[in-house]
Amino acid sequence: MITASNFFFESSTELKLLKTTAPNSTGAFFKQSTHITLGHMEKIDVLIIGAGVSGSVAALKAAKEGLRTVIVEKKKKPGDPQTRVDITRDSGITEIVQELKLEIGDHSRVSRWFSPKDSFILTSKIGDYFVKRGQEEDSFEVSTLRKAENAGAEVITGVRIEGIKKDGHMVNEVILNSGEEISPGYVIAASGQEPDVLRKMGIKLEEKNPVHFIAYGEISIGLDIPKKVSHIFFDSKTIPHGYFYMGKTSEGLGVSAVVLSSDEIMNVKERYRHFIEHNNTVSGQISKYRVLNSFYSSRYAAEIGERVHGNVLLVGDSGRFMDPLVGYGVNPSIYTGYWAADAIKRQDLAAYKKSIRKTLDEIRNGRKGRNVFLALKNEDFDMLMEGMKELSKEIDIDEFMDNPGRYSLHIAKAVLKKPGLVSMLKYLPSFI
Numbered sequence: 001m002i003t004a005s006n007f008f009f010e011s012s013t014e015l016k017l018l019k020t021t022a023p024n025s026t027g028a029f030f031k032q033s034t035h036i037t038l039g040h041m042e043k044i045d046v047l048i049i050g051a052g053v054s055g056s057v058a059a060l061k062a063a064k065e066g067l068r069t070v071i072v073e074k075k076k077k078p079g080d081p082q083t084r085v086d087i088t089r090d091s092g093i094t095e096i097v098q099e100l101k102l103e104i105g106d107h108s109r110v111s112r113w114f115s116p117k118d119s120f121i122l123t124s125k126i127g128d129y130f131v132k133r134g135q136e137e138d139s140f141e142v143s144t145l146r147k148a149e150n151a152g153a154e155v156i157t158g159v160r161i162e163g164i165k166k167d168g169h170m171v172n173e174v175i176l177n178s179g180e181e182i183s184p185g186y187v188i189a190a191s192g193q194e195p196d197v198l199r200k201m202g203i204k205l206e207e208k209n210p211v212h213f214i215a216y217g218e219i220s221i222g223l224d225i226p227k228k229v230s231h232i233f234f235d236s237k238t239i240p241h242g243y244f245y246m247g248k249t250s251e252g253l254g255v256s257a258v259v260l261s262s263d264e265i266m267n268v269k270e271r272y273r274h275f276i277e278h279n280n281t282v283s284g285q286i287s288k289y290r291v292l293n294s295f296y297s298s299r300y301a302a303e304i305g306e307r308v309h310g311n312v313l314l315v316g317d318s319g320r321f322m323d324p325l326v327g328y329g330v331n332p333s334i335y336t337g338y339w340a341a342d343a344i345k346r347q348d349l350a351a352y353k354k355s356i357r358k359t360l361d362e363i364r365n366g367r368k369g370r371n372v373f374l375a376l377k378n379e380d381f382d383m384l385m386e387g388m389k390e391l392s393k394e395i396d397i398d399e400f401m402d403n404p405g406r407y408s409l410h411i412a413k414a415v416l417k418k419p420g421l422v423s424m425l426k427y428l429p430s431f432i
């Protein structure tokens, strides 16, 4: 049980961490483990393990709240080694982006959805962010870490967790591989999907219903699509149980990728090429593009029980917050990183459990959506696009998607006009 009396440590207990003496190749000045001069058992308010999306946001929020914050990252250079643009939903994070002044990239409310024969343009209250990932200064992770450092967080790179000592459920000592020992009031586990950190802390996740995603994509210039409009393609023949997406930032940086489920046996890069060759729209749009780099991903979403274990809070991919329908992980990482730090500031871990309920609801809906998605064939995708176009003439599609059951009458009218849509009705109960 953490109480107010043992939470805030003596303000005179300074962390004496030297500034990095040389920039890494990206020009960033984060502290390297070899330069740390931590005293024996330094006491801090919060230790964040992992400086990806969730960890960097947690560090910024915690530091801005005045907490004595240390964030450790095992890589010498923080940021994802694969430069790319991630597209993620904006829901629930716009206020966080504004409050922390995050460099999140372009914001768009327009997306275009393609079936093999048709397409539908959706203008929605729920938009997308185009998030630059990588190790460059303007990537989301590095720019957020820089802000965290300016707000007072100690950012230590090139360091690993060697050992962890616990008193019951509470982590009370963390030993770094460089020999230093830290005594944290709270720990935020933000180390992604690698099991190492949780295992060392003796936290076992009972994972259920994993959904594996495997993706291959390319970052390019010269993609012939409008800027800030994400394009999503479905084709159950060329990309079964998956989708292809494209986007272009306002600076002209393009991203195109295929995302598949792991039961897919064909090589994901081959599948990417195969889809492009068989889709006339896409092959035209990428005909003049120049690839800057490619990226590859293998991740999974899963159901787990608790995200709070003693004084440890799991955030982002460590807490398995990835959306199981499309594999969005950036949105829940920003959201959970922020709310974990906020709960620690308030010394109210129940507040974290409360604030992640909305995200967990979205994950549940994603699961329902996924069950429907897996059953769809190309005729269904064509019908869906037609149905959405028909419905959008009469109703607000945002409201429809929030509560499809309320619009049964409108659906019936659309079906009367286009009898081919009748077979789509079988999917409605899954969403009600």
Ligand SMILES: Cc1cc2nc3c(=O)[nH]c(=O)nc-3n(C[C@H](O)[C@H](O)[C@H](O)COP(=O)(O)OP(=O)(O)OC[C@H]3O[C@@H](n4cnc5c(N)ncnc54)[C@H](O)[C@@H]3O)c2cc1C
Binding pocket: 049, 050, 051, 052, 053, 054, 055, 072, 073, 074, 075, 078, 079, 080, 082, 085, 086, 087, 088, 089, 159, 160, 161, 190, 191, 192, 193, 194, 196, 197, 215, 295, 296, 297, 298, 299, 315, 316, 317, 318, 322, 327, 328, 329, 330, 331, 333
């Ligand atoms: C190629 C690819 C494409 C993707 N595309 C999208 C997309 O378009 N939209 C979207 O929403 N999501 C996308 N995702 C998912 C998204 O990137 C992740 O969900 C998100 O990065 C999770 O953030 P995180 O902070 O939890 O973990 P990560 O970003 O993985 O960060 C974890 C950090 O912890 C560090 N770490 C690990 N172990 C230790 C340790 N022992 N000690 C110290 N540090 C440690 C790692 O080095 C890493 O820096 C994609 C993922 C990949 C790989």
